[in-house]
Each structure stands twice: as structure tokens, then as C-alpha cells.
Amino acid sequence: MFFKEVTMKKSLGINLAELKGGEEESEQALAKIYIEKPPDEETLRLKGKLYALISLASADSLKLKDFxxxxxxxxxxxxxxxxxxxxxxxxxRGIKKAYFYVQAEIQAKGILxxxxxxxxxxxxxWGNVLYLGQLGLTKVAIxxxxxxxxxxxxxxxxxxxxSETSRVRLSSGLIHEKDFLILGTTQFWEAFPPESIKTYLLGYPLGQAVKLLTEKLGKDQSQALVKNRALVAGLFLNFEFKIFPTQEESLSIITPERLLQSPSRANVLTKLKSLFSLKKVAGLVPVKAGKGLLSSASLPLKANLGKGAAVLRDKARWLKQRLMRFLVIVLPSLKERMQEEEPEVYLKKPATGNPRSFLLLxxxxxxILAVSLFVTLKNKGRAQDHQKFQTLVTKAQENLKESQRVSLSETEKKNKLEEAQSLLxxxxxxxxxxxxxxxxxxLKTEIEKGLYKVFSVxxxxVFDLSSIDKNAAPTGLSENEGKLYLLDRIKANLYQVDLVSKKTESFSFNQEEVGKPTLLAVNPQGVFLLSLDRGVSKFSPQTNxxxxxxxxxxxxxxxADFDSFYSNLYLLSPSQEQIFKYVPLEAGFSNHLQxxxxxGGADLQKGVALTIDGSVYVLAADGQVFKYAAGKRQDFSLKGxxxxxxxxxRIFTQTDFKEIYILDSEHKGVAIFDKDGxxxxxxxxxxxxxxxxxxxxAKEENLYLLSQTKISKVGLK
Known part of the structure; x- marks a missing residue:
């Protein structure tokens, strides 16, 4: 079988050059450039090609290259x-692994x-997407x-x-045609100011520009540079897009070899001496046939078929021809022969056995032919569906990547994501x-996360409660003066976790005096526990x-909930459709105030939690939030x-906060809204x-979450 295929597509071309300050290996300072790719094509397709610049300097002599x-x-x-x-x-994770390896090996050698x-x-x-990871003082310029x-x-x-110990910085963005990417050590950027780099790269071809920069470096004999020459290293990448055929634009011309060898069908073979031209449709390009090219008369009109489809079609046609020839020519001939050769002695018996066998055959x-045709058509349909699927997925992925550009407005990002969703x-x-x-x-999940602004963190x-008591029943989480407090209502314990030292203390209380508290509130005066059988008790950190x-x-x-604002205490009562307030006095607290x-009517009957920033916000079981100020309902609602x-x-905010935080256990997360809802x-x-x-x-930098077994911390910035 002879195939000819022409395809056109785009590819990202990369021109690169390396600049090294010193070729000699040093035992106290070294910078190396690495260009790596995985051994198999599938991993390369999923994770891309890796370009790394690593430098290491030590006051002690080490085999730095091995490190x-x-x-x-x-x-x-x-x-x-x-x-x-x-x-x-x-x-x-990979950069951290490299960092911790170096730290561990150096410490193992007794070096600080x-x-x-x-x-x-x-x-x-990865395609035309660039991902960067940086640790330390290296810089990357574009x-x-x-x-x-x-x-x-x-x-x-x-x-x-x-803001971690390993200080990993991550960036991502799209590469444009004619971009230059420069990875350089600190010493590289000290030796070559940005304006100098720009002048050379814009004025000369990449290879010549780097050669001139290297010569300039060799002439620089300043004391600082001579001392750190081994650490001067830079990697230059220049990008350009090249065009060549794509699969969607392919045109297959198929000429079965058996047609060329069959004298009985020579009359259907013709020589094509001019352009093999087709009306332009999506996925096709005109192809000039070579001199003497032979083709089946039935194939040129089906030039948009893929190789597999054409082969299967030809096979089905061949099977059909053979079967028809068998039915029309072979069966009658066999029947006549059987009748001629059958002895007269057997004329008394029904002579139906052999014809029935042939009819059964x-x-x-x-x-078999029907099944073959069915399987052929089914496979063809699956192949076509798979090709359509890949086309839609590729376009959807492109829109998803575009939506992640920080230069786009929120409306533009949403439009890109909705377009991707529509494609799928x-x-x-x-x-x-x-x-x-x-x-x-x-892919649908990833697009929905972008569309609905869902971030996996x-x-x-911070505190593993299960390591202390696997049967604990925690409830309530609050903070005062750098210490988190949580209540274990079953074990009658109040836990205190120091956020700086991570030290944990446990304080037991007498349930006959305190009752069985279920809610917790904290203010500068102390920690308050509310139990429906006894009332409100105060824990003093000074006296424990x-x-x-x-x-x-x-x-x-x-x-339903219990909170504090400055020194006042507030109780949310859905059954009474009221929020009760207690004001501190010289001795104890006032009677309850409404x-x-x-x-509050039906709105307050649905209340499950409250929080206070001067106004009182009540969270309802259906997710609505009602805002009250000076005892009156305000015009407020959540949107978007x-x-x-x-x-x-649960709901949480404070006076100086810019945002409101709402816990949803079914979403396994926290929804965040601004103060306008x-x-x-x-x-x-x-x-x-x-x-x-x-x-x-207080700075809205860290979110703390209480679950059945632990307290977790998540960075919000």
C-alpha cells in the first residue's frame, strides 16, 4: 500500500546559547547549566523540557560538581x-528536594x-507556556x-x-515569538547590566551576541569579578514559531499495489499529468501529483479520508466482490457437478444434504461479511469521534491557559473559560x-474551578488533636494574644495552642460548676464558655x-452561636428571633439586652452563626447572610x-477586615466575599x-481551620 501525506502545523523553535565565566572547576564556587528532558515521549508531552541553572558557593572546599x-x-x-x-x-517539590539534599549533605560533612x-x-x-521556579538570588529576565x-x-x-524556609518562587506565562529569556546568576547580572544585555541581543544574532559578551567578560579584570568568575553563568533562549503540516490539514492519496498488478482492472488506472486539485475544505490542502502517479478512479473523490478509513473501505469492497463472485459463479457450477456425478442408486434418497451445506456456508x-462491515463502520465512527474529541479538547485547553494570564481582566478571563466550557x-x-x-x-473540573474561582490549597x-485523644469532640475555635483556643465538650478540656512556639496546654474544668459548654468566645477579658445547662463561664489565662x-x-x-465584640457578649437565638447582648459591669455582666x-422573623429563625465587626452578620442555613446595625436590618446580600x-x-470577620469568610463543610473549604457581598x-x-x-x-494572611482531629493553617496571600 502506498501513502502520501502532507500536513501543516505550528511548532515552537528555540535557539539557545550558554555563557560561562570560568571553565575550570572550583572547590569553593561553581555554577552549572543543565538542559534535560525525560527519556520517553509521553512524559515529555505531559511535563515538558527542563532548563536549569544552579550555583553553589562554600567557605569550605567541596566537590561542588558532584553536589x-x-x-x-x-x-x-x-x-x-x-x-x-x-x-x-x-x-x-523538585526544587525543594534539591535544596534539602544539598543542606543534608553539607550538614553530614560537619559544615555549617x-x-x-x-x-x-x-x-x-511546555508548548508555548513557560513555568519558572526560583530559589535564592538567581534572576530571570525576558x-x-x-x-x-x-x-x-x-x-x-x-x-x-x-514565604517558607526554602524560599521557592513560582511564575508562569505565555511565550511570544521573538522573545528572549535570560537565566542568570547574581554574579552574571552584576557583570552585565540589563541595558548592556539588551543592546547586544538586539544588535547581533544570538550566537554572536553571547560570543561578544564572553569576550567582554574575559577583559574585565575587576577584583570582585575575578574572585567570583566561576559563579558567572547565563543561559539565553530565543523563541520563534515555525510552520509545517498538521494532521487536520492532511491529504492521503492511496493506491493499492494489487491494482497495479491486476491486468483485469488495468482499464481503471490512469496517469495523472496535471495538478491533483480539490475544492478547498477544512483540513485539506492541494497536492501536486508526481509524474507517473497512478490512482484508482474511485479514490480521488475521497481524498479527505484518513489512511485507516480508506484501507478499511477497500478491504470491505474486496470482501464483497469475492463473495458475489462465489455466489454467482462457484455455487451454480458446484451444484451442476454434484447432479452429474451422483449415482442412480441414490436417487431414491433425498439429495439435499450437500446443497444445504453450501447454503449454510x-x-x-x-x-461474517455483515459483522466485518459493522465492526469496520463502528471503528471508523470511533476514530472520527476521537479525532473530534481531541480537536475540541485542544481548543478548550488553549482557552483555559489564556484565562490564566494575569494581564486579562476578570471579564476577559470569564469569557475564555465560558468558551472552553462551551467547546466541551x-x-x-x-x-x-x-x-x-x-x-x-x-478538564471540565479544571475549567469549573477557574470559572468559579476555586483554588486548591x-x-x-498546627495542632494534631488525634495524637492527644482520638476520641476528642472539639468545638469552637478562637484566638487571643497569639494563642488559639478550642473546646473539647466531651472531655471537659480547654486547649491553648501558642502560634509561635506551637506549645500546647490543656485546662480541665468541673462540669458541675461550668456545665457542658458547646460554644466558645474570646475577648481581651478572657475566654468565655457557654453551656445551656449552667450559663456563661469565664476562663482567665492569668489564673488558669x-x-x-x-x-x-x-x-x-x-x-445557635455565641460571639464577642470588644468586651460585649452576643448570643444568637433563632427560636426567639433575637440576638441577646451582655455588657460588662464592674462586677460581672448586665442582664440580657435585646x-x-x-x-428578626423568618430570617433569624434560619440563623446558624454570627460574626461582628461593628455590624452583626447572621449566616442562615441556606447560605444567606443578614446584616444588622443599630438594631435594624441593613440592605446587604451575597452576590456572584x-x-x-x-x-x-460558620462565618467570620473583624472590624479592620476587607473580607468575610464562610465555612462550608460540603464544599470542603471556605468561601470568601468582600464587605459589599x-x-x-x-x-x-x-x-x-x-x-x-x-x-x-488580624492581617488576613493566614486562615485557621478546626476539624475533628486537627487545626490546620493555610496562607491566604
Whole structure:
């Protein structure tokens, strides 16, 4: 079978050059450039190609090359080893793995890490998307349209700086044609100011520009440069897009070899001496046939068929011809022969056995042909559906990536995501295999997260309650003077966790005096516990003692939540449609005061939680939030949360906060709104099960969450 195929598509071309300050290996300072890719094409397709620049300096003599090579190997294993996680998360883990390896090896040699300077920058190219991970003082610059800026300062790149021990900084963005990307050590940027780099790159071809920069470096004999020459290293990448044929534009011309060899069909073969031209349709390009090219008369009109489809069609036609020839020619001939050769002695017996056998054989052949045609058409349909699916998915992925550009407005991002979602809706009529179905599900989830502003976050466990008591029943979470407090209503314990030292203390109380508290509130005066059988008790951190300060009041009815604002205490009573307020006196507290001028009605009957920033916000079981000020209902509502609440249970804000935080255990996260009620985002973690309460620090930098077994911390910035 002879095939000829022409395809056209775009490809990102990369020109690169390296600049090294010193070729000699030093035992106290070294910088190396690495260009790596995984051994298999599938991992390369999923995780891209890796470009790394690593430098290491030490006051002690070490085999630095071995350190750097091994650090890179640790990075590659971590990054390429997990093809399921996204690029930035894998890259962050890989850089940390390299960092911790160097730290551990240096400490094992008895060398203080304070005297070691380790820096690394890694660039991942995945199509025309660039991902960057940086640790230490390395810098990456991009030269675009005559402007050179460091990544993090240029439009089109997102920046996510982690304030952790390993100081990993992550960035991502789209590469444009004719961009220059420069990875350089600190010493590189000291030797070559940005304006100097720009002048050379714009004035000369890349190879010549780097050669001139290297010569300039060799002539520079300044004391600082001579001392740090081994640390001067830079990697230059220049991008250009090249055009060549794509699969969608392919044209297959198929000429079965057997047609050329069959004399009985020579009359259907013709020589094509002019352009083989077709009316232009999507996916086709005109192709000039070579001199003497032979073709079946039936094939040129089907030039838009793929190779597989044409082969299967030809096979089916061949089977049909053979069967018809058998039925028309062979069967009658066999029947006549049987009748001629049959002895007269057997004329008394029915001579029906052999013809029936042949009819049965013919029937079986027809069935086989029908099944073959059915399978052929089914496979053809699946192949076409798979091709349509891949086209829709590719376009949807492109829109998803575009939506992640920080330069886009919220409206533009939403439009891109809605377009991606619309493209995927076109897959509903396709017959997909299991692999395509799983890919579709994952992509839909990712698009929905972008559309609904859902952010998956990583947690840090601040307090593991299960390590102390697996049967604990925690409730209530609050903070005072750098200490978190949580209540264990079953064990009659109050836990105190120091946020700085992570030290944990437990204070037991007498349930005969305090009752069985279920709610917790904290203010500068102390920690207050509310029990429906005794009232409100106060725990004093100064004396570590508990004392009843407000007797139980039958007027409370059902109490859904309990909070404090300055020194005042507030109780939410849905059954009484009221918020009760207590004001501190010289000795104890006042009698209960009704905060609302009139009962809150049906709205307050649905209340499950409250929070106070001067105004009082009441969260209802259906996710509505009602705002009250000076005892009156205010015009306020939540807007833009298209996902909708499933099981909202806690609400939190403070006076100087810009945002309101609402816990939803079914969403496994916290929905965040501004003070005007506009939806901002949803932070979630699939491992957050049985969330009970939340608290946010005064700068709105960290979110603390209480679950059945632990207190977790999540960065909000």
C-alpha cells in the first residue's frame, strides 16, 4: 500500500546559547547549566523540557560538581516522577528536594549551612507556556518588544512567592515569538547590566551576541569579578514559531499495489499529468501529483479520508466482490457437478444434504461479511469521534491557559473559560473511550474551578488533636494574644495552642460548676464558655481558673452561636428571633439586652452563626447572610457565588477586615466575599473532612481551620 501525506502545523523553535565565566572547576564556587528532558515521549508531552541553572558557593572546599549533579538528579526524579500533578506543584517539590539534599549533605560533612550559598532557577517549556521556579538570588529576565524586565515585573506572568524556609518562587506565562529569556546568576547580572544585555541581543544574532559578551567578560579584570568568575553563568533562549503540516490539514492519496498488478482492472488506472486539485475544505490542502502517479478512479473523490478509513473501505469492497463472485459463479457450477456425478442408486434418497451445506456456508459468509462491515463502520465512527474529541479538547485547553494570564481582566478571563466550557459541551454526542472520558472529566473540573474561582490549597497542621485523644469532640475555635483556643465538650478540656512556639496546654474544668459548654468566645477579658445547662463561664489565662459569670436565662431559648465584640457578649437565638447582648459591669455582666429593635422573623429563625465587626452578620442555613446595625436590618446580600452553598456553618470577620469568610463543610473549604457581598474566591482541599470552625489572623494572611482531629493553617496571600 502506498501513502502520501502532507500536513501543516505550528511548532515552537528555540535557539539557545550558554555563557560561562570560568571553565575550570572550583572547590569553593561553581555554577552549572543543565538542559534535560525525560527519556520517553509521553512524559515529555505531559511535563515538558527542563532548563536549569544552579550555583553553589562554600567557605569550605567541596566537590561542588558532584553536589550540583546530584541535586539536579533529585529535582528530575521528583519533577518527572509524578505525571499526575500539575507542573508548578511538581516543580516546587523538585526544587525543594534539591535544596534539602544539598543542606543534608553539607550538614553530614560537619559544615555549617550558614556559610553555604545555594541558588537555583528552573525553566520548564511546555508548548508555548513557560513555568519558572526560583530559589535564592538567581534572576530571570525576558526581553520582549525591545523591553527587558525581570520575571515578576512583566505583564503576562503570574507570580506566587512562598514565604517558607526554602524560599521557592513560582511564575508562569505565555511565550511570544521573538522573545528572549535570560537565566542568570547574581554574579552574571552584576557583570552585565540589563541595558548592556539588551543592546547586544538586539544588535547581533544570538550566537554572536553571547560570543561578544564572553569576550567582554574575559577583559574585565575587576577584583570582585575575578574572585567570583566561576559563579558567572547565563543561559539565553530565543523563541520563534515555525510552520509545517498538521494532521487536520492532511491529504492521503492511496493506491493499492494489487491494482497495479491486476491486468483485469488495468482499464481503471490512469496517469495523472496535471495538478491533483480539490475544492478547498477544512483540513485539506492541494497536492501536486508526481509524474507517473497512478490512482484508482474511485479514490480521488475521497481524498479527505484518513489512511485507516480508506484501507478499511477497500478491504470491505474486496470482501464483497469475492463473495458475489462465489455466489454467482462457484455455487451454480458446484451444484451442476454434484447432479452429474451422483449415482442412480441414490436417487431414491433425498439429495439435499450437500446443497444445504453450501447454503449454510454461504449464509455464514454473509454473516461474517455483515459483522466485518459493522465492526469496520463502528471503528471508523470511533476514530472520527476521537479525532473530534481531541480537536475540541485542544481548543478548550488553549482557552483555559489564556484565562490564566494575569494581564486579562476578570471579564476577559470569564469569557475564555465560558468558551472552553462551551467547546466541551460539544463532546456530549461523541462515543468516547474510557481514557477520553477521564480526560474530559478532569478538564471540565479544571475549567469549573477557574470559572468559579476555586483554588486548591495546601495545609500546614498546627495542632494534631488525634495524637492527644482520638476520641476528642472539639468545638469552637478562637484566638487571643497569639494563642488559639478550642473546646473539647466531651472531655471537659480547654486547649491553648501558642502560634509561635506551637506549645500546647490543656485546662480541665468541673462540669458541675461550668456545665457542658458547646460554644466558645474570646475577648481581651478572657475566654468565655457557654453551656445551656449552667450559663456563661469565664476562663482567665492569668489564673488558669474558671468562674460562672452569667447565669442561664430561660429567655435565651435555643442558642445557635455565641460571639464577642470588644468586651460585649452576643448570643444568637433563632427560636426567639433575637440576638441577646451582655455588657460588662464592674462586677460581672448586665442582664440580657435585646440587640434587635424588633424580632428578626423568618430570617433569624434560619440563623446558624454570627460574626461582628461593628455590624452583626447572621449566616442562615441556606447560605444567606443578614446584616444588622443599630438594631435594624441593613440592605446587604451575597452576590456572584454561582456554585452555591451546600452546608454553610460558620462565618467570620473583624472590624479592620476587607473580607468575610464562610465555612462550608460540603464544599470542603471556605468561601470568601468582600464587605459589599461580592464573591472573591473559594479555597478548598479535598482532604478537609468534617470542618467545624474557622479563624483568620488580624492581617488576613493566614486562615485557621478546626476539624475533628486537627487545626490546620493555610496562607491566604
Amino acid at each position: 550540583l549533579d546530584k541535586a539536579l538528579e533529585e529535582l528530575k526524579i521528583e519533577y518527572y516522577g509524578d505525571t499526575q500533578d500539575n507542573v508548578l506543584k511538581s516543580l516546587e 549551612t550558614e556559610g553555604v550559598d545555594f541558588n537555583i532557577v528552573v525553566a520548564i517549556l 526581553l520582549r518588544e525591545g523591553n527587558l524586565k525581570f520575571i515578576g515585573e512583566t505583564e503576562g506572568f503570574s507570580k506566587d512567592i512562598k 454461504a449464509f455464514l459468509l454473509i454473516v 459541551s460539544g463532546t456530549s454526542s461523541l462515543n468516547l473511550n474510557q481514557e477520553d472520558g477521564e480526560q474530559l472529566k478532569e 495546601q495545609e500546614e497542621v 481558673g474558671f468562674a460562672l459569670v452569667i447565669e442561664k436565662d430561660d429567655a435565651w431559648g435555643e442558642v 440587640f434587635l429593635n424588633e424580632p 457565588f454561582d456554585l452555591g452553598f451546600k452546608k454553610p456553618s 461580592n464573591y472573591v474566591k473559594l479555597v478548598q482541599n479535598d482532604g478537609w473532612n468534617n470542618l467545624l470552625d474557622l479563624w483568620v489572623d
